[in-house]
Amino acid sequence: MKNPKRMSILRSATRSKILKTALEIVKSDGWSGLSMRGIAEKIAYTPPVIYDHFEGKDAIIAELTATGFRKLYAAIKKAQALALPAQQRLEAMWKAYWNFAVSNKELYRTMYGVEVSCSAMKEGFHKASEIPGLFSEVIREILPAKTASDDLVDAKYYMFWSTVHGLIAINLVNKGMSEQINQIILHEALRAQLAMVNA
Numbered sequence: 428m429k430n431p432k433r434m435s436i437l438r439s440a441t442r443s444k445i446l447k448t449a450l451e452i453v454k455s456d457g458w459s460g461l462s463m464r465g466i467a468e469k470i471a472y473t474p475p476v477i478y479d480h481f482e483g484k485d486a487i488i489a490e491l492t493a494t495g496f497r498k499l500y501a502a503i504k505k506a507q508a509l510a511l512p513a514q515q516r517l518e519a520m521w522k523a524y525w526n527f528a529v530s531n532k533e534l535y536r537t538m539y540g541v542e543v544s545c546s547a548m549k550e551g552f553h554k555a556s557e558i559p560g561l562f563s564e565v566i567r568e569i570l571p572a573k574t575a576s577d578d579l580v581d582a583k584y585y586m587f588w589s590t591v592h593g594l595i596a597i598n599l600v601n602k603g604m605s606e607q608i609n610q611i612i613l614h615e616a617l618r619a620q621l622a623m624v625n626a
Contacts (some may be wrong), residue, residue: 442480449487455535495534503561513568518617528595569624587611590616
């Protein structure tokens with residue numbers, strides 16, 4: 428008689444192995460090199476085993492997308508919890524965002540559709556809706572209470588996000604500049620945006 432708990436653990440382990448292998452393939456061969464057969468060959472499974480866990484490549488990409496947003500959310504939340512003044516916490520949160528993107532380039536590409544179709548990432552993208560709220564909470568702390576309307580808070584968030592995401596996108600698509608130069612630009616850009624929040 429099969430043990431349901433053991434079967435569940437084995438199934439979860441197999442799914443994790445498939446996702447890990449898929450990401451390894453993407454890192455070495457790019458998104459065009461990802462295929463169900465390629466994953467099966469790399470981990471010595473038959474293709475039907477892979478299809479038993481995921482309907483196709485799009486389902487794997489969607490799961491990777493969701494994983495990426497969970498990890499990004501956790502990194503930002505950790506920075507938000509630092510015992511620092513609001514401005515320093517906000518800067519730490521954006522640096523956490525930057526560090527995640529730099530350390531997880533392939534995941535970030537799936538999350539924001541760089542080199543990946545929007546339809547493939549649709550299932551995981553809803554997790555992104557939780558991230559702006561973390562930044563908005565701290566922006567609201569910095570703004571004077573009488574001026575901290577939802578529209579203004581949203582505008583300030585998108586000003587920050589367009590700056591940081593834009594710099595990340597330049598690096599992902601065009602290879603960008605050295606990490607030292609990037610850090611200088613990131614630091615100056617965040618300071619400029621913080622000054623505008625206080626203006």
